Amino acid sequence: MLKGKKIVLGVSGGIAIYKVVDLVSKLRKKGAEIRVVMTENAAKFVSPLLFAEISGHKAAVSMWDGRDEFNVEHIALANWGDVLLLAPATANILAKMTYGLADDLLSTVLLAAPCPKIVCPAMNTGMYENVVTQANLALLRKRGVEIMEPGCGELACGTTGAGRLPEVPEIIAALERFFALREGAMRGVKVMVTAAGTREPIDPVRFIGNRSSGKMGYAIAKEALLRGAEVVLITGPSALTPPPYARVINVETTQQMMDACMAEFPAVDVVIKAAAVADFKPREVAGQKIKKIHPEDGMTVVLDQNPDILKTLGSVKKKQFLVGFAAETQNLLENAAAKVKKKNLDMIVANDVSMKGAGFNTDTNIVKFLYPDGKIEALEILSKDDVAEILLDRVMEKRSGKANG
Numbered sequence: 001m002l003k004g005k006k007i008v009l010g011v012s013g014g015i016a017i018y019k020v021v022d023l024v025s026k027l028r029k030k031g032a033e034i035r036v037v038m039t040e041n042a043a044k045f046v047s048p049l050l051f052a053e054i055s056g057h058k059a060a061v062s063m064w065d066g067r068d069e070f071n072v073e074h075i076a077l078a079n080w081g082d083v084l085l086l087a088p089a090t091a092n093i094l095a096k097m098t099y100g101l102a103d104d105l106l107s108t109v110l111l112a113a114p115c116p117k118i119v120c121p122a123m124n125t126g127m128y129e130n131v132v133t134q135a136n137l138a139l140l141r142k143r144g145v146e147i148m149e150p151g152c153g154e155l156a157c158g159t160t161g162a163g164r165l166p167e168v169p170e171i172i173a174a175l176e177r178f179f180a181l182r183e184g185a186m187r188g189v190k191v192m193v194t195a196a197g198t199r200e201p202i203d204p205v206r207f208i209g210n211r212s213s214g215k216m217g218y219a220i221a222k223e224a225l226l227r228g229a230e231v232v233l234i235t236g237p238s239a240l241t242p243p244p245y246a247r248v249i250n251v252e253t254t255q256q257m258m259d260a261c262m263a264e265f266p267a268v269d270v271v272i273k274a275a276a277v278a279d280f281k282p283r284e285v286a287g288q289k290i291k292k293i294h295p296e297d298g299m300t301v302v303l304d305q306n307p308d309i310l311k312t313l314g315s316v317k318k319k320q321f322l323v324g325f326a327a328e329t330q331n332l333l334e335n336a337a338a339k340v341k342k343k344n345l346d347m348i349v350a351n352d353v354s355m356k357g358a359g360f361n362t363d364t365n366i367v368k369f370l371y372p373d374g375k376i377e378a379l380e381i382l383s384k385d386d387v388a389e390i391l392l393d394r395v396m397e398k399r400s401g402k403a404n405g
Contacts, residue, residue, distance in 0.1 A: 001176045001184075001226050003031030008081035008113065010106050011051070013041025014088040016122040016165035021046060023087065023168045024054045030172070035077055036060065037106050039093070063105045078112035083178060086110070088122035088165045091133050097145075098136040118146045118178060120171060125161030148174055173244040176226055184228020185396060191229045192268040193221045194261065194275035194309075196236035198254045202301060203286035211360040212276035214238035216325075219388040220272050221246050227392065232268070234260045236275060254278050254306040261309055265320065270395060272323045273310050274349075276360070281306050314344030321399045323391070326350040327360075336370050347371055347398060349391060357381045369394060 007027065011020055024034050036051040036059040048059035060077065086093065093106065097119075102108040110117070119140065127133060128150060141147055148171065151164035166174075181187060195217020197210035214235060221233045222243035233246040234257060242248045249264075251257045254277045265271065280303035293299060310324045324345045326336040329352065336350035351367045353359045358366040358381070365387050369377040379390065 001179050002027065002172075005032045005175075005179060006080055006082045007032050007034050007175070008077055008084045008109065008115070009034055009036045009055075010084060010086040010089075010093070010110065011036060011038045011042045011046075012086070012088060012090045012093040012106065013039050013045060014090045014122050014165070015045065016088040017042055017045045019165055019168055020087055021050060021054060023171055024051065026168060026172060027175075028055065032175075035080060037077060037109050039104060039106050060105055063108065075108065075112060078109045079114065081113065081115050083175070084110065084113050084115055084117045085120070085171070085175065086117065087120035087171060089119045091121075091123050091127045091130075094119070094121065094133065094136050094140070098139050116144070116146070116178070118148065118174060120148045120166055121150050121163070122165035123150075123163050125159050125163045128163040129161070146174070146178070170244065177245050180226050180228040182228075184226065186224060186392070187228035189224075189229045189270060190268040191221075191224045191231050191270045191272065192234065192261070192264050193217050193224070193231060193271075194234045194257060194273045194277075195221065196238040196240075197276045198236045198257055198278045199252050200254065200278045200281035200306070201285050202282050203288065203290045205289045208280070208282070208303075209236075209278050210276035212236070213361045214240050214275075215361070215363065216365060216384050216387070217272075217274035218243060219384040220274060220391065223385070223388040223392055229270075232264050234264070234275070236277075254281065254309070258307050258309045258312070261313060265313060265316070268320060270321045270323070270399065271313060271317075272391070272395070273313070274325050276325075276327060277306065277309060279306055280304065308343070310339075310345070311343045317344065321346045321395060323395060324348045327353045329354045333368070333370070333376065336368070337374075340370055340372055345372070347394065349387075371398070 027034055034055040035057050036055050038059055038061045043061050048061050051059040096107040097110050100111055102111045137147055148166050150162050152162045153164050154160050196214030197212035199207040199209040201207045218240050221231050224231050225243055225245050231246045234249045249260045251260055283302040283304050322345050326339055326348055328335050332350050332352045336348050340348050348370045349367050351358045357364045364381050365384050366381045367379050
């Protein structure tokens, strides 16, 4: 999403500038072109030569070159970028930006730039929470400037509170989302993804469930977001961090996931049900922890069948494009094909979890796509991120064909 994008990076004089060096490096690795504009105070923290080396372009600091001549070429930076990212944004540069002051190169570029702007405040907690700074931020938001919320924690000045520069991955995610919402192939598409496994309690301590880590579902949600979709992620317990900008609904049991899916279903366009739900639940749940019994005695747990979420969605779908997953250990194609018909699916992703590289908790998958017309598309072993990309390509192709048909 960032490949070939032109980013003007405004750098003001704050201690958090050290993070921005890493930011430039990572943005270049993603294919972005960076032009750095620094204040003179910023140049006292980090040499412009370092930014020049990392960005591949001379860092602009002053409107005057070494011969004390006005360098109008730097003003062209205002018209060069696709977006202007201000990080770190000190209270001083925010005040200049708010009131249109242009007394140095960076503030001049900020005033002249017609492109959208993303601001990352970073300053002492007292300065950030000051009513003046908050009023400035509110006014900038009203004018359409995107403001990233600063992090909270211990600051360089020794205080603890809000004012930390957002972490590099957060800033990159904001830039990716920015471009996705303007150029992504799935802009305007509402996607519901289910992920991870569900748990059915036996007692307050024990449960039965599936071994799903959630990696496949989370990868799909992330890729959909990168394409500009609006994503609701309904997830069972998982150690993974949900992708930024997804609306997350946490559930534990199959019934809870069922309720969440039914509540969200009418408003979405695409459903990708990657969760590995528990098909059965204990008929009775003990109110207290079940104690150990004599070794020669067994314990019987009577299981009842859980509701079939995918089949229920298939029975009530209207405009939605419905994708299921089939994790099998035998008769993969037969079982998956039967589910397509039985559950009224538009597509199913089938994988044999007994195969090396295709089971739970792996970073790779080996899948086959099955369609209602009987066609089968087999993929080689791929990372789950790559599988997510191809899956969404097929979803959009088939969805478009279905709409035109």
